[in-house]
Every structure is written in structure tokens, then in C-alpha cells.
Amino acid sequence: MSANVAPPKIRYRVQGMDCASCARKIETALTRVPGVSDIAISTTTETLRLRADGSGTGEQVEKVVRDLGYGITLVMSEETRHHHDHRAEDDPWWRSAKGRLTLFCGLSLAAAWGLAALLPGYEVWLYTAAMAVGLVPIARRAVSAALAGAPFTIETLMSIAAIGAVIIGETEEAAIVVLLFLVGELLEGVAAGRARASIRSLTGLVPKTAFIERNGSLEEVQAETLAVGDVIAVRAGDRVPADGTIVSGESAIDEAPVTGESTPKRKGKGETVFAGTINTDGSLRVQVTAEAQDNTIARVVRLVEEAQEAKAPTERFIDRFSRYYTPAVFVVGALVAILPPLLAGEPWGEWVYKGLAVLLIGCPCALVISTPAAIAAGLAAGARRGLLIKGGAVLEILGKVTAVALDKTGTLTEGRPQVTDVIALGEASARDVLEDAAALDATSSHPIARAIVARAQAEDIEVAPAVGVMAFGGKGVKGRFKRRGLFLGSPKAAAAITPLPPEVEARVAALQEDGKTVSVLLVNDAPVGLIAVRDEPREDAIEGLEALKARGIVPIMLTGDNAKTAAAIARTLGVEPRADLLPQDKLRIVNELRAQGKVVAKVGDGINDAPALAAADVGIAMGGGTDVALETADGAVLHGRVLDIARMIRLSRDTMGNIRQNITVALGLKAVFLVTTILGVTGLWPAILADTGATVLVTANAMRLLAAGGRT
The missing domain is CATH 3.40.1110.10 (Calcium-transporting ATPase, cytoplasmic domain N)
Structure with missing residues (x-):
């Protein structure tokens, strides 16, 4: 391979990667592998993308990831993969590696409890053996992570706390703590799986087969084999298998599976249909306009997956904070264990026990998952409703928008007389x-x-x-x-x-x-x-603009039309017009609004207004089913509704509120249990239970966004 040609990106599935700390641990380890570059990890989609320069590099990557305790499967080179890159649904939890280990650990603890009643005097050895069943895999992962450059991990905290509890004679409690930790990891995995399933469910909307016209007859083929220009028949009641243009026929198209709209739209010759929508009452002949891997749903799924890797400022802050937070927990735990006995003559056993409990309270899982779980749920909720938001940073800034500059033609209006x-x-x-x-x-x-x-x-x-x-x-x-x-x-x-x-x-x-x-x-x-x-206003233009105003956002209409035409439309819509504008004028207006301290969203077609879209804090393409719109804007309203701009902003504000709730829950529970532990009210197993509970709570709270993504 030429030195000037970068190796292709390789894509892996990583099983068992449930939170940001898992991703950071893997990334830290892989940066030490020679020849590996451009590492990108998404916990929501369980994907790892990287470039590997060398024939043996791939094997090294897989070994490093497996040593950290995760499963890894090569998908294929990104340059050659197609839309059929989808895996089967996850196995039931009891068939997963985490599920089997948790069950085995639970049975071992139950057996130790039963035998302890029959064999007095052997309790320490029985509970230590039961604890070892769960702790050995945890400790092995801790050692692998430490050797790979990540010494301060949840597994390290857990291992030190459990071993310390055995040393001070709390073997039964140590065994319970290990079991609760495994239960918490299992629940975290189940909750994270729900977020992944919400994105994968989009791809399930597209039928697997299609009827193509060949030599005057219909032939059933795999939908993924359809090529641009093919003419397919879509019968009444069938899902549309590809993006396309109606060649003949007329029918009501139910777009609810993709857009959430309850009323089917009547469509006929020359109009566009999207893969995954339902043809309700008439036969259609449709000419395919996009191959399977490029249809609207496939591109939305791909962009949402990639958006998981674009961290929001809040997420980056939490990520940086957790890098210092975990070592700080070690220091605090050590001080709690050592200082009272040394300075005040307190009992060593009691304060070492409290120090170990502090380590468990300090487990960072709930904190580090609080933001990415909400971001992932928000992005997925938007995608399921035709609101494409390209990354956490865009999702975060949308909620801060105070002014929206909207093009007239094709955005506020239908774009045709x-x-x-x-x-x-x-x-x-x-x-x-x-x-x-x-x-x-x-x-x-x-x-x-x-x-x-x-x-x-x-x-x-x-x-x-x-x-x-x-x-x-x-x-x-x-x-x-x-x-x-x-x-x-x-x-x-x-x-x-x-x-x-x-x-x-x-x-x-x-x-x-x-x-x-x-x-x-x-x-x-x-x-x-x-x-x-x-050129008449869109049906929902007035409602959409009123929804923006209700959120304290100032809408402004930009148009190249003459002042008289602009004023007439503006009166109908109740919006401030700016007319006779060239592209550079729109750019100037966006810059002027930003200079006044406003956070500006620019809404347009993504092509003619590229300078203004780029200059705005957020550029949104209206009716972004085109490649250009999807690629140039920060977000896209795929189904061309003005009301969706307000919905996108509402989704952003809901997501940021969800993040604040999650951080409050995560840190609040830790603060409460820190105080109760120091006071001697709670001990080891309530501490780990609190962290497990917080992790499940913040994940479940984030999942609420999936049901609320379409609200205004």
C-alpha cells in the first residue's frame, strides 16, 4: 500500500460495552496498539471504527478488547459494507455472558449460605469461594485495563473493595457486594440495549423483498439488490421497499411509521415516496431513486450512529470530570480509612470498612452514563420522527436558539405556485x-x-x-x-x-x-x-411559527422576492420579512443577529443558502431527503414541516433537562450515601446498591425521551 494512501476503516461490533467508561477504557488500550489510528467508538450502537495499518494489527485489536472483558466481532471494511450490515436481536439476558456469570455467582452465594448453616466454622472460606466466582473475572478485567493504561476503572474500585472486605473479616458482605455489582452491570446492559433497539427498529421498517418489473412481468427480489432506475410494483397494503418517484397510480401513503403523522397523504404520479412507508389503498408503480444503503432510513440510521461519536460540550465536560473523579475517589477512600485511626485513635476495622464503602459509593457508572444515554435517546427519538440532528453538540445548542431565520420559498411556502x-x-x-x-x-x-x-x-x-x-x-x-x-x-x-x-x-x-x-x-x-x-404558505407554517414564538424565539423570514410579495406572505404568517436578498445579504443578516447576542438557527434548502447555513449557530435543511441537504446542514427536517423546527428545539430542551436530572440523581445519591456511610448508618452492600440503582434510574429516565420526541 502506498504511504500516501490511508488504510480503510474497519468496523467492529463490541458486545458488553454499556457506558462511556467502557468506551474510554477500550480507546485508551487501543491507542497503545502500533498501527491503530482514527479510533471512534459508539456505546449506543456497540460499534468500534478504526484504521489498522498492518496485517496483524486486526488480531491485536481483537485480543486487547477481549482481554478487557468484551466480545468483539469484525463486521467489514467501511468502504465495502452495505445496508444489510445488521445483526440479529440480542440474546435474552440469561444467555449472555454477563447473565450466566451473574446467575452462577448468585447460585454460589446461595450454596455458601446453605453450607454455612451445615458447616459451622467454615463460613469465611465458603463466602470467600462464592465471592471469588464473581470477583475473579472482574479482577482480571481490572488488571488488563491497568496494563493497557487505564488503572482507575470501576473494576479496580470493585476489586479493592471486595478484597479489603475479606481482609477485615466481612466475607459474607463482600460476596453480596460482588453479586450486586454483577446484577447492576447486567441491568445496565439491558437498559443500554433498549437504546440500541430503538435505533435498529428504524431499519426494520423497510421490507426485505420487492416486486421488480422485468421483461413485462413482476419478479420478487431482495430489496437490497434494487438499483437506481428500477421500476417496482407496490401493492395496496404493502410497505414501500425503496425511496422512489411514482411513475403511475395514486394512493394514500401512510407515513406514520417514519414520521409519526397520523393522517395518510394522497400521492400520485411524479411525487416522492420513502422506503418504510405504507401504501394503503391503491397499486403504484415506483421508479427507484436510491439504492438500499442510500435510502432515507438507511442514511438517517447511519448518520445517527455517527452522531453518537460527536460529543456534546456537556458530555465532554462529564468525560473530563470523570477522569479526575475516579482517582479522587481512591484518595478520599484512603483518607477515610487512615486519618481517623491515625489522628483520633478510632478503630481501624471500622474506618477501613467505611473507606471501602466510599470506594463503592464513588463508582462512576451512573455519572458517566447520565449524559450519553440522554443524548443517544434524544438523537434516536428525533430520527424516528424525521428530525435528523447530527451529533450531541448540535442537539445541545438547539435548545439555546433565540432567533430562527427561515427562507420563504420552499421552507415557509410550498415552493410552487x-x-x-x-x-x-x-x-x-x-x-x-x-x-x-x-x-x-x-x-x-x-x-x-x-x-x-x-x-x-x-x-x-x-x-x-x-x-x-x-x-x-x-x-x-x-x-x-x-x-x-x-x-x-x-x-x-x-x-x-x-x-x-x-x-x-x-x-x-x-x-x-x-x-x-x-x-x-x-x-x-x-x-x-x-x-x-x-406560492402559498405550508399548511402548518402559521402553527409552526406560533410554536416558535411561544418558546420565546423570534422568527424572521428571508427571501429574494420583492418587498410587496414578501410583505403579503409575512402578513399572512405573522412574521417579520426581509426581502430583495441575495445569498450574501442572508449571510450578513445572520451575522448581524449573532452580533446582537442571539443564538441563530438558519432554515433553508441546504444548497443556495450554504453561506448563511454555515454562518449560523445551527443550520437546518428543510425537506432534507437530498444528499446535499443531509451533508451540508447540522440538522434536517426530513418531512418539510415548519412545526418540526419547534419540535426539534423542544426535543433539545427536553434532552438537556433530562441530563440535568440524571446528573442530579447520580451525584445526589452519592452525596446521601457518603454522609450515611461516614455516620455508620449504611455499609458496603447499600453503597453498591445505590450506585446500581442510580445507573438504572438515569438510563430509564433517558429512555423517556424516546416517547416524547414528537411533542411541541
């Missing part, structure tokens, strides 16, 4: 006006023409094309329909053909004042109707 007014002049009816206009526009691809034809079809008007149609760029279109000469164009172009009455000009001016584009229909050179179109 819609007919808003059809006005008949004279004897013609509005239906006649629409039928004539649609006849002229039947074969045009112009956005306004498509809007007029769509409105006619929505009103059950049969659209028949006019004959002799000619288009005049920027002016209008003319042709013949039902033996009459028709012209549809701008008011200025129509007035050049025939003068418009003052009352018609007044109505045109009123429509234009509302930011609408007006077309005048002439029949045999006489004005018979007006059609107004406008």
Missing part, C-alpha cells in the same frame, strides 16, 4: 375561465401553467388542449379552443392587445398588492377573466 383566485368578468363563469386557461396551458411545463391545470383537474374539469398554441416569452400564450381565439398572459401584455377597463385594472392591482401573480384571459381580444397564483 398555486391558483388562489379565479375571477370571471362579464358573462363567463369562473369554471369557463379555468377551462379555457387550462386548454392553453395543457402541454406547458411552466410552473404557473402546471398550477392552472392542477386547479382545473381538482375541480373535475376535463382538460382538452387548445390548437395552434404559441408561447411568447415573458408575455403569455395564445391559441384556439372551441373555435375562439384565446390569449392568457400578463396584464401588461393583455393591455397591449386591448385596453383593460379601469375596474379590471383595479382588481388586478388589488391582487398584486397581496403578492399574487395575475394572468388575464382574453377571448377574441376581450377580457373575460383573471387568474391569480401565489
